[in-house]
Amino acid sequence: MSQVNLFTRRINKALSNNQLQTSFRSAMSYLMEKRLSRFPDYEKLQLSRNKSNSIRANSVSNLGDLLLTLESNLTKNGIKVHWAENATQANEIIHSILNNANAKTVVKGKSMVSEEIELNEYLVDNGIDILETDLGEFLIQLDDDRPSHIVMPAIHKNKFEIARTFSDNFPDLKYTEDVDEMTQQARIVLRDKFSHADAGISGVNFAVAETGTLCLVENEGNGRMCTTVPNLHIAVTGIEKVVEKLENIPPLFDILPKSATGQECTTYFNMISGPRKDNEKDGPKEVHLVLLDNGRSRVSRDSSINEILNCIRCGSCINHCPVYVKLGGHAYGTVYPGPVGIVFESLIQGLDKAGALTSACTMCGACAQVCPVKIPLPKLINRLRNESIEGLGSDSVLGKGSMKKPLEAGIWKGWRFIYSNPLVCLLFVKTMTRMRLFVPTNIGKWSKYRNTPKPGKRSIEDIARIAGFTNE
Amino acid sequence: MNNSKDNILNNLLKHSIENKPSKIVDKESHKPLSNKKKIESLKSILESVRAEVHLLKYNGLNDWINSELSKRNLSRVLIGDSSIQRNLGLTFSDDLDVSYYSDSIESWKDKLFNDIDVGITTTIGAIARTGSLVLWPNSEEPRLISLVPDVHIAVVKVDEIYETFSEVIEKQNWSENMPTNALLISGPSKTADIEQVLAYGVHGPKELIVLIAS
Numbered sequence: 001m002s003q004v005n006l007f008t009r010r011i012n013k014a015l016s017n018n019q020l021q022t023s024f025r026s027a028m029s030y031l032m033e034k035r036l037s038r039f040p041d042y043e044k045l046q047l048s049r050n051k052s053n054s055i056r057a058n059s060v061s062n063l064g065d066l067l068l069t070l071e072s073n074l075t076k077n078g079i080k081v082h083w084a085e086n087a088t089q090a091n092e093i094i095h096s097i098l099n100n101a102n103a104k105t106v107v108k109g110k111s112m113v114s115e116e117i118e119l120n121e122y123l124v125d126n127g128i129d130i131l132e133t134d135l136g137e138f139l140i141q142l143d144d145d146r147p148s149h150i151v152m153p154a155i156h157k158n159k160f161e162i163a164r165t166f167s168d169n170f171p172d173l174k175y176t177e178d179v180d181e182m183t184q185q186a187r188i189v190l191r192d193k194f195s196h197a198d199a200g201i202s203g204v205n206f207a208v209a210e211t212g213t214l215c216l217v218e219n220e221g222n223g224r225m226c227t228t229v230p231n232l233h234i235a236v237t238g239i240e241k242v243v244e245k246l247e248n249i250p251p252l253f254d255i256l257p258k259s260a261t262g263q264e265c266t267t268y269f270n271m272i273s274g275p276r277k278d279n280e281k282d283g284p285k286e287v288h289l290v291l292l293d294n295g296r297s298r299v300s301r302d303s304s305i306n307e308i309l310n311c312i313r314c315g316s317c318i319n320h321c322p323v324y325v326k327l328g329g330h331a332y333g334t335v336y337p338g339p340v341g342i343v344f345e346s347l348i349q350g351l352d353k354a355g356a357l358t359s360a361c362t363m364c365g366a367c368a369q370v371c372p373v374k375i376p377l378p379k380l381i382n383r384l385r386n387e388s389i390e391g392l393g394s395d396s397v398l399g400k401g402s403m404k405k406p407l408e409a410g411i412w413k414g415w416r417f418i419y420s421n422p423l424v425c426l427l428f429v430k431t432m433t434r435m436r437l438f439v440p441t442n443i444g445k446w447s448k449y450r451n452t453p454k455p456g457k458r459s460i461e462d463i464a465r466i467a468g469f470t471n472e
Numbered sequence: 473m474n475n476s477k478d479n480i481l482n483n484l485l486k487h488s489i490e491n492k493p494s495k496i497v498d499k500e501s502h503k504p505l506s507n508k509k510k511i512e513s514l515k516s517i518l519e520s521v522r523a524e525v526h527l528l529k530y531n532g533l534n535d536w537i538n539s540e541l542s543k544r545n546l547s548r549v550l551i552g553d554s555s556i557q558r559n560l561g562l563t564f565s566d567d568l569d570v571s572y573y574s575d576s577i578e579s580w581k582d583k584l585f586n587d588i589d590v591g592i593t594t595t596i597g598a599i600a601r602t603g604s605l606v607l608w609p610n611s612e613e614p615r616l617i618s619l620v621p622d623v624h625i626a627v628v629k630v631d632e633i634y635e636t637f638s639e640v641i642e643k644q645n646w647s648e649n650m651p652t653n654a655l656l657i658s659g660p661s662k663t664a665d666i667e668q669v670l671a672y673g674v675h676g677p678k679e680l681i682v683l684i685a686s
Contacts, residue, residue, distance in 0.1 A: 027668055064484040077650075083477035135674055136665035152665060159667050183663060183671035190675065195585045211650045221619060221661040221676025228615050228653070229577070239480065246647040250637040254602075261664070264517060265602040268676070269656035276652065279611040282577040283652055293476075297483035 004403075007333065007356040014331040020156060024328050027155050031319040034262025035370070052255050053374040055248045056310035059240065063300055066209045066242045067291065073212030077274040079287045087117035090292045094119060094201070094234055095126055097288050101232045103128075103198035107190075109216070109223040110134035111203025112150055112313060113236050113292055115335045116348075119201070130201070133190050133222035135183065142169050148329030150336060151260050151315040156328055190222070200226030200284065204237035205312070206252060207289070210245045214289065216270040217256060219263075224270050233272075233284035239291050240300070240309040252312060255372040260314035295348040295398075302396035305380060308343045310373040315340075317367035317377055323360045332357060339367035339377040346384050352399030355388040429459040510600035510633045511684060517603025521659035522672060523680040530685045531561065533627065537592070537683075538565045546589040550621055552613030556594060560627060573614050584620050591617035591677075592625045597632040597640055598682075604658040605682065606640055608651045615653050624677040626657070630686035 001009075014020060039045040059066060071081045082097075084090035098106065106123065108114065108130055120141070123130045132141040136154035140147055142165050147153030154162070163177040166185060173185050202223055206215040214235050216223045227233050243249065257263040276283035300306045318324050318338030329337035334345040334354060342361060345354040358381055367377040387393050389408075391401020418428045436455040443452055458466075505513060515525040528536055541549065542565065549570045551557055557564075557572075564570045571588065593613055597606040605626050609615040618624050634640045637656070641647070646654070661676030672678055 030668060064481050067481070067484075083480055085476045085479055089476060133675070134665070135663045139665070152668070154665055155668070157666075159669075162666055179666045179669040180671050182666060183674050187674055191585060194675075195581055211647055213650050213654075219661070220663050220674045222674070224615075224619050224655075225675055228619065229581075239484075246641055246650075247638065250641065253637065264520075265604055265656075265658045267521070267657065267659045267662055269604075269658075271650070271654040272652070273650040273654070274652045277611075280652060281573060281575065281611060281614040282616050283614075291480075293480045293483070297480050300484055 003356040010331040014327045020328050024325050028319050028325045038258035038262050048255050049374050051251045052372050056373045059243050060306055060309045069209040070242050077212040082290045084292050086294050090117045090290055091122040093290050105197045106130040106199045107133050107193055107197040107226045109202040109226040110137050113238050131193050135186055194225040194229050197230045199232040200230040201234045202226050204235050204241055207242045208246050209242050213271050213273045217266050219267040228283055231284055232286045234288045236290040239293055239296050256312055256314050259316040259372040298396050299347050302394045307375050310375050316370045320366040320370050343380045350398030351388040352402035355403050358385045505635055513600040514598050523659050525682045527684050534562050548589040550588045550591045556613055588621045590623040591621040593618050595626050595628050597634055598628045599637055600633055600635050604656040607655040609653055619676050623679045625681045627683045630684055
């Protein structure tokens with residue numbers, strides 16, 4: 001089945017689920033309100049968006065140099081750096097690090113990159129016991145489900161479903177639908193895992209080139225557990241997450257939680273600059289960073305699309321998207337949903353594989369208005385729509401022109417012919433205005449949700465002439 | 473995988489730099505907070521995320537900690553090594569079962585996870601505008617004291633309250649010497665992953681008690 005048909009099928013499924021839509025609507029409205037309350041001063045917000053934008057744009061346009069500096073400083077600090085061109089390489093690298101340390105059990109903090117490379121599946125297939133420890137991701141893993149939001153992965157589940165998941169998986173625990181009690185149950189189950197795991201895997205929010213520091217933003221403390229308790233820590237991140245200087249961190253850490261969840265500040269900001277030193281008493285003895293490319297360097301070469309790499313994964317564009325709120329995250333069928341997902345997935349996977357997503361946008365512009373790093377998402381989506389048909393852009397866009405349809409192309413070709421030949425055009429307009437009653441009202445998918453357009457009694461030229469306008 | 477590195481860098485370097493943005497604007501102008509305002513801001517933001525904040529005299533720490541721990545039935549106490557206890561001027565009462573983090577985690581992990589009620593740490597400062605504590609754990613005061621026990625008590629010196637994170641980084645000259653782990657802690661552990669209902673104490677401490685000492 002084509003990507004378009006598959007996407008349509010998922011859309012129809014989502015649209016027929018009223019409960020899903022109600023819960024997404026209320027969740028997104030709540031997040032929008034909370035975000036807004038953190039930015040009472042419009043001018044200040046614009047100032048801090050500008051600042052964050054220039055920090056990220058600086059990173060993206062100097063990725064090569066910054067990554068080399070990052071590698072050299074991390075190495076100096078004792079953190080081993082690995083480079084992976086694609087998902088397969090990243091998975092193999094992580095697996096071999098685990099194997100070398102004879103690590104069989106892994107606790108993992110939230111990481112979208114690890115979803116992108118399908119790390120869990122790979123490690124499980126290779127006999128590694130890997131456990132998600134972020135509460136939302138833990139619930140997703142128990143249900144063998146997929147995240148529906150990049151910040152709040154289990155947002156599509158209600159507490160009754162979660163209570164059932166708990167009682168199915170942990171029959172010894174008391175059945176409860178109380179959120180506090182369920183949270184405490186998860187604490188008990190996971191603490192035991194933290195204390196016995198051989199290795200911890202985490203993502204990275206920002207990697208500081210200047211000091212060789214990996215920064216992690218979180219609320220729960222599972223990220224700190226994963227990166228502190230086990231003897232081995234492996235961090236995995238996209239190459240675009242590097243920033244030049246330590247002084248770049250406060251502005252980004254200021255705007256990220258406010259944009260994401262409307263929090264003034266997250267509970268933990270964890271900055272890791274090395275493995276345990278000889279005299280230190282805890283922390284992993286080995287720390288590795290896996291830098292994943294997976295198409296990012298290709299995208300970075302084209303300055304008309306590489307702004308997508310500015311993204312700090314706050315999810316604000318998703319929260320404000322009127323299409324996402326109706327569909328939920330699963331309908332996109334990708335790791336990253338919403339506006340950021342449309343652009344990122346189309347670019348990383350190629351338009352031939354994910355270009356159908358570009359239709360899931362009303363061009364309302366809300367995403368661009370709230371983006372803390374000022375990514376012009378509608379512009380990029382529009383550009384990709386165009387690329388998917390015309391295919392005139394750079395080689396940074398994979399699958400360009402792959403969505404061109406012969407019928408549609410033929411119609412436009414005919415249109416161009418008519419309007420570039422005055423006589424043909426005159427004849428066409430006369431025919432259409434006279435025959436207007438014979439235009440069918442049902443013209444397939446177009447008229448399913450819209451009124452069929454009917455030619456008017458008079459052409460626009462006639463109306464203008466009657467109104468007294470001359471040819472000019 | 474040196475090959476991968478070269479491939480990635482080749483892909484990047486050929487075409488980068490063409491888009492260098494203008495200089496990063498970094499200084500934000502706002503009126504500096506007075507010391508009193510800094511304390512107020514730190515306290516009120518921390519309290520808004522359900523941390524407990526108390527203003528104490530330095531020589532009152534000992535009494536407060538001893539009496540509150542026994543009142544709250546938090547008898548199994550963990551503190552860094554004895555120098556930390558000395559610096560804070562603490563003499564623990566005999567009813568308390570005090571552990572010092574003097575051995576590597578490997579030798580006593582089970583005890584740390586199961587038999588400690590409260591961890592006490594110092595801080596190297598706090599941030600007024602975000603309600604954050606700044607910690608640089610080290611060999612005297614390891615990382616897990618502020619994470620594993622159910623309750624974390626942190627002592628902030630009143631003259632080490634900064635206004636912003638940027639100020640801390642600049643004044644303490646972080647870029648010259650980052651420690652193995654630097655931390656900002658802004659409340660007890662929390663989650664909103666189930667129906668966006670806020671629940672405290674998911675993986676880290678369930679309670680954060682901040683003692684601002686002057």
